[in-house]
Amino acid sequence: MRFNLKSNYIFATVIVLIICAINYRWFSLGYFAYGDWHYSFNDLLRDSISPSVWAGSSGYGVQDASFWRLPLNLIIGLFASLGIPFNVSEKLLVFWPTVIGLAVSGYLLAYRIFQNKTAGVIGATVLSFNSYAIASIGQGHILLLTATFLAVLGFVFIMKAIRDGAGYKYFLFSSLLFAASGWVDLRVLYMSAIAVFLYSVFTAVIEKRGLKNLLPGLFLFGAVLLVANLFWLIPTIVSGGLSSSAVLSRGLFGNNFWNIYSAINFTHPFWGVLSTTWFLKQDVMLYQWILPVLFSISLILYRKNKPILIFFGILGVLGILLSKQVDAPFTGLYAWLFDVVPGFSAFRESTKFYFYSILGLLVLLSAFSIRTGLPEGKPVRALRYSALSAVLIIFSVNAYSIISGSVGKLYLEKQLPGDYAVFEEYVSEQPGFYRTLWTPAAARWNASSARIPTVTGPTLSNTWKQYLRDDGSTVSKNDDLLAELTSLLGSDYGQQILDYSSIRYVVVPLGASDNGEDLFDSYEGSRDDYIALLNSLDYLKQIDIGTNELVLYENPSYHSLVTLEDDVYVTDGSESPALLSRFFKATNGSSPSYVQQGDKVPASMLPAARSLFGSPSVSIADGGMVVSDNISSPEGTRGTLYRDTGTGKLYYYFDGSSVTMFSKTARLPQVNGSGIGSIIDGINVIKSVELDSQGSYYLRANEGIAELVEGSIQYVGSFSSMADVEIIKQGANSVENGSFEAGAWRDTVADCNKYDEGGDIAMSISSDVSSTGSRSLRLEAKRHTACTYTTIDVRGDEDYLLQLEYRSMGAQYSGYYLEFDDAEKTSISGRKLITDGREWNTETVELRSPVGATSAKLYLYAYESNGIDNNIVLYDNISLSVPESTGRVDLSDMATEFEKIQINLRKGSNSFDVNFPEYSGDSIIENGSFEEGAWTDRVGDCNNYDNNPSISMDLSSEASDGNKSLSLSARRHNACTSKSISFDAAESLLLSFDYKTNNKNRFGYYMIFDDSAKTTIKDFITKERPNQWGQYKKAIQVPFGSTKAELYLYAYESDGRTDNRVLFDNFEIIEIPDVHGRYFLVEDSSRDMSTPAHVSVSSDSSSKKSVYINGQRDASILTLSQSFDPGWRLYIEPIAGWTDCAQESTVRRAITDNTDYVECYSGKSAGLLDVSYVTNENYLPDEFHIVSNGFANGWLFDPEYIKANFPQEYWEENDDGGINVRLTLYYQPQSLFYLGVIGTLGISLISLIFFACYKLRNRKLHNRKPQAGNLSIRRRLS
């Protein structure tokens, strides 16, 4: 390339000025934050000065998956340490270089190929203003584009190096540019490297320029790239970070968004007219179809005199193929690449591959600037000029969206809300390590650092929601974060969750006052709901730090960065810690921490606790049902069996005039076939409530409400999950003609989704089917949504009970919408899955009318069908009434009592059996072995993101029981089928079935109950041994008020190449008593435990903490409040040379009654010297490294072991027998990082020395006078 700066500088200057003018908003030092681009306070940025492989600043900590970004982070950190705020450094390092870089690199690429300034202008325009770039930048993915311009610049140089044989310096320079691109976004480097490879092949093979000449240069190029990335490659690969990376192990995302239409038009799928709407697939504008036409015409016209266009044509076509992800054509290709090709899993969504398309488009459109090679007559010239005009207009329209501000998002300046500055100032003054919890999610202005990490509501919920239920089931609250947080934090385990998580402050961020962007819009519940939830928690204390709107709570009992505990029990990991915690609270009043044993800590070292009958087996004997559990005891120890003697489970009996609340005593079990055993329940009456004989009564308990059932004992639930229960009488119905006996509410059906004129909806009164009376309302819809409504008089600020009865005839959902007439038009709505179409379903909702409301409009819906059959929904007995409380039973003082029974456990298996003769053990699911056919006529599509499913369902003769089984197969979308089950007054259901898969892909089931909370339970199962029958078994607690459930079976989408096939057989669902949580077994421990007198922690960096322990007599559990990772190690250091930071301590608190704790922040990382930890073997063996408190790193810290296995210089013994030790908690891959840095620096230095010597030798030879003897050498050199 001959790039004459003098002849181009005017052009370059003009282009840069125009581009800057278009992005004029960014050329200020204002605040810009949107989407994934957050504002960072300097506190966090200064952490980057001390590079750490462990990212401890968000959540519970994790190995930094984007550690390759270290050089960029280091520079930003340096700016921060110089006191330059982020709003300045982001402009200098990212915003301005990206804007200018895109234009310059686009110009150079086109100019390099066509030697034409107009082509350069087109190139700059296309690269700067394509919809992919604008949409990505707007959403905060600006670093992708920063990396893109560096890669394009690198590509310009490597083109020169490869095509022109321009010398090694171009290879070197381009590799440095590519390396810089990778330091900003590794995925761009990945794509660029493939493009360089393809280009080399094209030049060498297709253009027949020979590979031999290229190889040395390419080798240099690859070597420099490798060396430049050693710093992250070594720790990531050696520590197994790539295979275990949460980022790389995520599944494909957005199959329903990315499509061939957008891809072939080189348009981002979320790009509309002059703006983007993220996560909403946009229609392609008509004018955008010009681009693929010009792309093809360019290839027709120019490929012969510019063969390089063929390469860029391939790049464009490849980009289209990949960026459409799984859309047609070649639907399975992307998933296959994602699974098979190393590194491809970093592209969980395909829009990054617009990089290829845009590169291809850039070059092919720029071609219109030069002559075609055909006779340049009027038609050809007109075509060229038209094409150029069209290109300029299309991309100018895109650019206009930036100028006008219509694209919004990151392109618009924001204001830093004052509350966040106050918050940042306050928390940075609070010493020591602690986390902040943001409900529902963190604001973009949150202050976080490795010392003050941020936990968001979803992170907390995902980490702990498995403990919501005693049976350990993962309960979905239909993505209702508020409901999940209410269950978590409102439970008696809530405080422990915050304590274990080291959460000191809980924050409710600003709403719409934060630049008009209300983050509560993305979550269920309002800001007031979250504040109300936190206000209701006794263990939190609201504090005033001088903010206007931001609300802050403090949890004083949070755990420190490092804790040492002696009150710890061990579980096998399958128990619900919430259940065990309640048990310990009930038995000895403490809330001990826990560790998961796995196969690590010797079981006898710590007391082992477990609840029995979590996964019971059931057998039917002469005496009725026997529920059994087996416990394995490797050594045969002595243990204590705890039996619930009365107040663990609540029942009621309603005789029509009174309700009696009572609990039952757990029956005595037989241990190893002997013992007392009993079949008689002891009854403890808690309270009786007399009721009027008139009216309908409901019981509100356990987040649910259900009508009282007369004449049989009904199970309510565990006391532990209820503070109280309340009996409610239904008031007068405010809905006129709620049973439709007087006809429909309206004369005609209304269309509640009239998106065109082709609605196909109907409404009538059904005289054939009704819940009560003789009539019901019938709504049907094939196209659009059929609806009707009535107006109801209400009073403001009043509790109401809304009830609907509905039944489906083909419809999957019913729905309602209630809108009040208050100033804010408050509304509630529900779209309910109809579990059983054969029977009437009841929906009961408690709500509170808004202040100022006088009336409400209630809408009933039938939703649009598949366009073939009508969706018919029947409604009856609609009521809105004011409930009246007739009795409340306070259960908060009901202490659970346990009887202790000392037992001797045999070595090996120990059986526990409880007899329940009143249970039949019959399965309540019909046709469980599929001998009478499939459950449904057709296979269901449970993930119909497009119109190309590849799913099937049939009966197979391969059966585990009988002659038939059900086969579900899925290649695209999820295949599903369902079955309704009914039960009466059930406590628990034991679900069991046989299954067989053709591969290791997971399958699953989903169960939705008909209680008022619509509780759902799901499980994903992975069969480790395909092609063999396996059995699944699980005891599921029935939610209060539920009498029906719908069971869904799934075969999930495969990689697109082969079907995922699952065989199901022998389904059984048996009603069993809820015995889980009524029996506990605690095995005695052999060791005394105690905590030391003094602990001093110095936090050197995110990856390294120095700990000094003074006076450790017995064993204890040392916990580091960072998520468990095998890379964390506890090193024992020589005791000499320790400097206690107690003098400069920033935190001093007592972590137990006996232990004084100090914590300081030295920030004195040893740096490269820490490379010694690569080979340092002085750490506690892996079997001592355990999961503590559900997520953290824990070590069994045993002085006896240290004294026995480490020399005397590693510990010193006190007079009382306790020892003093010096420890280092170190994330070992950090030392590999230093090894990588040494490798990078070392190789670079050696190369430089070698290069300097080579140059020096050449210069000497050149300078030597020509003599007879060395003439040949000079000739060779010339």
Next chain:
Amino acid sequence: MRITIRKILPPLEKKAKAIYFARIALSILVILVASLLDLRLVETIILSAFMLSLVYRVNSNYAFSVGILFIIATPMLMEINLPDMADKSVVYAYYFMAMGVLSALFEKKTARPIRKNSSNRRKGSIHGEYIPQGFDPGSRAVRSKTSVPANDSVLELSGSNITTKKYTGESRPNVRRSNNKLIQG
């Protein structure tokens, strides 16, 4: 539409047989690939057409042109509310676009330099540029001796002077052979 078919080999019986069997093998291969990839009839026909276009060296412009037609048809089909047909049309547009670039690649790969006495070169046709034997634009030796400009440039003999001219990469003229004589296409 008239498709120009180039017979690339002299009518030697042995080679003709080989080509005959090669085409049969290719057809079987297409069917095999189509069945393995679960391709439908239209896709199979398109794939077959593509493979045959490579064998018979059909100009890639045809594929691009058909692709353009499908691209133009797609929004029209959407406008007249035929989304299913539009879905197919956009996929076919992609097929032909991809076929076009692959054919162009194949054309480029199989293009051969024209003999020195080609009449096209004398006429100065864009397709008739001459590439000297043994010339390698990427090689240092050639560059250092002739000072060839960096980008896409080749030598052209013009009288007694050596000048430079853009290297188009296209070396085969649009000619067809008949009875071993070159005929201007």
